[in-house]
Amino acid sequence: MRLQRNRRITPVRLATASAALALILSACGDDGDDESTDDAAQQAAGDDDGDDSDPEEVELRFSWWGSDSRHEETQEIIDLFEEEHPHISIVPDFTDWGSYWDRLATSTAGGDAPDIMTQEERYMTDYALRDQLLDLNEVSDVLDLSEIDELALGGGEIDGGLYAVATGVNAFTVVANTQVFDDAGVDLPDDTAWTWDDFYDIVGEIAENSDAYGLQPEGSNEAGLKVYARQRGEALYDADGSFGFSPQTLAGFWQGLLDAVEAGHAPDATEVMEFEGPDTSLVATDDGAMGFWWTNQLGALDGVAEGELELLRMPGEFEHQQPGMYLKPAMFYSISSQTEHPEEAAMFVDFLLNDVRAAEIMLTDRGLPANLRVRDEISTLLPETEKQVSDFMAEIAPDLADPPPPPPHGAGEIPDILTRIWEEVLFEQVSPDDGAQQFIDEGSAAIGG
Amino acid sequence: MATTDLTAQIAARRKERQRRSRPRRILIHLGLISFGLVMLYPLLWMLASSFKPTEVIFREPGLLPSALAPGNYVEGWNALRNPFHHYIINSTIVVAGSVVGNLLACSMAAYAFARLTFFGKRTFFAIMLGSIMLPIHVVIVPQYILFSSLDWINTFYPLIVPKFLAVDAFFIFLMVQFIRGLPRELDDSARIDGCGHFRIYWKIIMPLCTPALATTAIFTFIWTWNDFFSQLVFLTDPDMATVPLALRQFVDSQGQTSWGPLFAMSVIALGPVFGFFLAGQRYLVRGIATTGIK
Amino acid sequence: MPSTGRAPTAVNEHAPPTHRPPRPRRKKSMLQRRENRAAYLFLAPWFVGLAVVTIGPITASLVLSFTDYSLLESPNWVGTENYERMLGDSRLHNSLIVTFVYVFVSVPLQLALALALALVLDRGVRGLPIYRSVYYLPSLLGGSVAIAILWRLVFGTDGLINQVLGMFGFEDLPGWVGHPDYALGTLIVLNVWTFGSPMVIFLAGLRQIPTMYYEAAAVDGAGPLKRFFSITIPLLTPIIFFNLILQLINAFQTFSQAFIVSGGTGGPADSTMFYTLYLYLRGFSAFDMGYASALAWFLLLIIAGLTAVNFIASKYWVHYGDD
CATH class of the missing domain: 3.40.190.10 (Periplasmic binding protein-like II)
Structure with a gap:
């Protein structure tokens, strides 16, 4: 299945390929026409939908970077989420920090961005200002941010929109x-x-x-x-x-x-x-x-x-x-502006941020949780070094000045x-x-x- | 028969020479061995480190481990989402397809460039060479758009199909050089015997090109096995990951890299390539030298 | 340089004639048309690949080089702005110097070492397959993530090199890999270290030289030196030429080793900022893919120019069996 033996170049395939070629060239030649690549993306995505038998089924891709232990923990959280929302399946997409950005940039350019992506201060503004991220205010009915640390929340505010939520904080x-x-x-x-x-x-x-x-x-x-x-x-x-x-x-x-x-x-x-x-x-x-x-x-x-x-x-x-x-958001969760299922994507981000069970698996792997209630609830579970970090952060928090603004374009x-x-x-x-x-x-x- | 006399004569001369130069031969071997050790030091270090617990790898940089931790191999094999053989199988599929594709498609194109005269030959040859001169980083995005519109992302097609279309032009050039080194009398006489181009290609040139084919197979195997960037971009589904992608999953440049398991699996990952190289290099000695000329 | 690339005339009737009778000039006729057709058939897969997989992305990158493409937005046409920018880009100029030094030092060294060892190993040394494999092993590592660590281990402040030099009384040696004056040198060594690939190609080429040429020459009384210069070298020139072109193109495009050893920065202080590394950072880190595409096309011009020069020069020193 994975590798069909049919390697012949059929006329159909040839035609598709030539069409793709024309597409690339038109996308490049167009002067300021913002839609051509997006159209292609939607078209391609639309084809996917046609194959699904059950229209209720939603498939979302979630991307992050890290090493093996984070991959394992995140998969556990995904399993937990899927159990509760059987109609949503989350496809993982992970690699190490350096390669992550190459892959993200390429798939975004190809109109294939992951629905939910992990972002970082360094590139977040570039993605947000180029309209690749969803303004999370649009999904505020699903995504509850009321318990997120005020010191961390501002880190995702760019140009009046909220494009990213801190996963946790570091100093x-x-x-x-x-x-x-x-x-x-x-x-x-x-x-x-x-x-x-x-x-x-x-x-x-x-x-x-x-x-x-x-x-x-x-x-x-x-x-x-x-x-x-x-x-x-x-x-x-x-x-x-x-x-x-x-x-x-x-x-x-x-x-x-x-x-x-x-x-x-x-x-x-x-x-x-x-x-x-x-x-x-x-x-x-x-x-x-x-x-x-x-x-x-x-x-x-x-x-x-x-x-x-x-x-x-x-x-x-x-x-x-x-x-x-200052407290720096360790990383951010963002939702792609290309996603077709912003509601479901927001549900998943909400789960990652606000569900104690998710936090109990993740602990401080993505920074000390940005959700203050969750941070409190997991504090007893932390192993020694993480406890040390958590205590340190609690100690310095009262003295901190205003957090720095998100970095510019x-x-x-x-x-x-x-x-x-x-x-x-x-x-x-x-x-x-x-x-x-x-x-x-x-x-x-x-x-x- | 003249040949037999000649062979005996040469064999005798060779034996005589060998007897005379034993000290020199030992010297050559000594040189080759010490050079080999220098070459191998980093690899030996990696091998040694793969048996050390991660915490001591950078504390005890010597070759000999003070404590053996074969656990790295067990841990590394099972640490990722799938057991490590899953990634080896994925890589093997990609590599096998690539090797077959390159051998067929590149040798055919090479035959045309080396032996046939046709309209536009020089232009096409220049285009062929030119096509490998652009760095992958600027063509990867258009390629991604292309394969994405074919719905080929997260399949092995983008990695294999191009090989069947002779996109690895290096190997065309390699085989052109080898074929042009073969005496032309061979195909001329075959042509007189009434052989068509396909028969000449398949029955005469290909067998004589065994060293070139072996070289192509070996390099395709190694380069594909180690290729990271295109596999990173075209295979985002972790279950489709290949060995290089899997190895990266041990790395965390900002946090704790699992060095022990990483080195252990890097050693494992060398196995198939080295095995293929050992198998393939046997064919480097066959060729015109032993098949002879009619 | 011998006057002919072919073997000396031999007494043995099995040796091929030195000069082929001139092939009858065929009329531009049906025969030629048939050969055309055969050629295009053999090239069919390549043509399809060219049309479908190769030309599209290459053309796209050419078009993009005249735009402000950021990867994240649709491109806007900016004319030749990207190319004009290259004139005043001092980091680009630095990367050109780094790359040229690397190419012109490491390629000859690597090829010479590869050829020398291929010749030694081709003499029928006992245990040949073992040596060949051992020398080839480093090349198998490719762009492995472990390379960065291994290289620090050899060329670091407390690395192998300094320990060995320390035994000979050298003291206060710098860490080679982390020093702006020497880091490029260590990458050159890294490239030379992986001489296994050209070596194997040389070996394959040596194996393809018909032994009867040597036997015939031996009977003629030609000494080993004469045989080397009048048979081995001339018949190996196509392969030497191939390796030269291959390593030249590869060296200009060197990326992964520099990327891994410097942690993607081209450091220390831009001393290992190779052209393609710079191009990559512009495209993927600064979201300046339009400029990166222009850089790529400029690189293509450089490589193509050098390759063309080599092809022209090759007429004077490369000998094909089918001349």
Whole structure:
């Protein structure tokens, strides 16, 4: 069935193919005609419907990224949902983070987007502003958002519409390996009081009193910059979608890291390049005291590390104008504007967000649940590291300032630009000051155009 | 008969040479072996790591594991949605179709380009070569639209049917080069005997092209087995996933990658390709050298 | 370079004649028409593939290169804007340099190594299949996700290379794979490391040379060196030529190894930003498929130009059995 042996090119097939060809060309040649590709999609989808014997049957495709454990959990949730809604079947579509976006872009371009898709800050705005996502206000009678954390809900509001709902939240912060602290004879700091100067002093102290490094320098994660800028009353992106920080801020952020590298308190540039995700990082291999990580990566770090890991607030939270840390939606659920069954798709998203049984399977795999009631109900079920994360988030929540706005159109390129220029700074090809200016110039072009 | 004398003469000379150069031969072998070890080091490391528990893989980067964890193989085999052999079977279907398709379609086209004169030959040859010069990333979206309108997404057709249409032009070019290396007297004499083009192609050229056909089969097998991008795009249903897609399911660049099972299954995934290579390379030695010329 | 690509005249009656009697010039007649028809029949699958699978997407990408196609919206015609943009795109210029360095260093190295080993292995070394397999194994890995890790292991700060060099007293060595000055070098080594493919093609080519040429030459008293230069090399030229073209096109399109080793960034600091990697990032990460298509067509022009030059040059050094 899967592979019919008939490989002959029948006239029918040939005709279909030529039609497809004409279609591609017409889609390309058309000047601003928005409908041609969509028409094709609807036509193709319409054919599918013709084959179904029972018109009540609804088939939805749900796409996400991740690794094997997430795939397994998600399938359990899907099974649960299908049991309750026998007329809806959910077809899974998953792969790893990197390939996910290639596949999503291609199938969206082909008019075949998954009905329900997982989105992320990086590309969400690009999809939303190009009319690929459904405004969830249109399905508000099915999708209940009343229990979703206000701090997280704003993250999906773009241009007056609600195009995505946060699955859960994370915070970008400092992870400390207590074993390395102990070996160096350094006490864990009071993270409600430490300044950036304190932070780098501790980094130096550890490096000088032990074999381990004090810090894994991370200058390419925009979240670190975001926190640093917010502490100074600035922002990575303003509400109007342009950069909201001065070059001095970025240069200062990089300079601190660079000084630690040059003093030998942190690994040198080539070693920094060799870290591959959490598994090989300094805190995971007990070779360094501190690193910057998302809270949901604690589990991965902890799985490798022998020393106890501790979550600390970012330094300088109470040093300047306001705390800089924020809750970042871990990922978003979005519904495709191409879907033919928005109601059913919304039912499934509602189930993922609001049903405790779904959350009991997923726990914090997609971030600490954005639904506050659900977050509360699963708190007793959490294994140790997840509990640690949940407690940490509860502790910092009262102090947080307003969440940052969703990133602007074109923001998908910003991480690459930031990474590249940070690498140039790290290898001393440009000074932090020049690099910061260069980032603002190149980045502005990306998000402006 | 003259040939027998000649053969004996050569054999004697060869034996004489061998006796004289034993130290040199040992030296050659030593060189070849140490070079092989350097070549293989990363693979040996992967093999060793596939037996280590995931937590220690990056703590103990040496070759010899301090603790053996054959559990990676069991875990990796069963960790995904389907047992791993499911993906191997999917890949095998795609690969088998591709190999057969390439062998037939490319050899036919190659025969025409190498041996026949026809109108537009040079132009078509240029178009054929040109068709492989565009990076896949800009043609994948139009291809997707094409196959999607044929309703071929989530079938193996988009991966196999093009091979039966000689879309892998590299192999046409490869076989053209091999066929052009064959003495033309062979088909000329066959033609005089009254053979048509199809008989010449099938009875004379193809048997003499065994090394080229074996090469084509081996490469098609390997490239298709490892091909990631088109399989990623055309097969979204996880039950249709092939081996490269399945291996990616162990990877989480932002979280915890199951390195142990990933390496274990990567080793497993090398098995079929290596097996095919071993089987196929036996045909690399046959060809005109042993079949002889009439 | 020998004057002829054919074997030396042999005493043995089994050797093929060096010069074929000129084929009778056929009239442009029924015979030719029949041959035309036969050729088109043999090419039929390819024609169908060209019309259905190949031409459509290729034409589409050409048309798209004159648009602002974003993948997510219908394209708008922008004329030659994308091509004009290429002139001022400094990252593109950097990627061209990276790619050219890679192509012109790694292709000759890889081919030379492949040919050398194919020749050594073709001498009837005992255990030939084992060596052949061992040398081929790395090529089987392809774009495996494990490559990134393996390469850091060999070329990292504490990697194999530095450990070996450390034994010889070298100290304070950099991590090669993570250094902007050396990262491209490690990718060149990675490409050379997978010399198995051209090696196998060379071996297949060597196997196709009729042994009787050698035997005849041996009887004639030609030494091994003479036999090598007057039989092996000339008869292998079509295969050398094929490998050259193949590796040239492949090297220009290098993507997956650079993508995997640099984690998709082309880093450190754009030092491994290959042309196709840049093209991919423009198309799929910046949703700038119109520009990416223009980049692709520019690449096609470069490759086609170089291939054409090679084809013209090949008339002077490639010898076909059917000349």
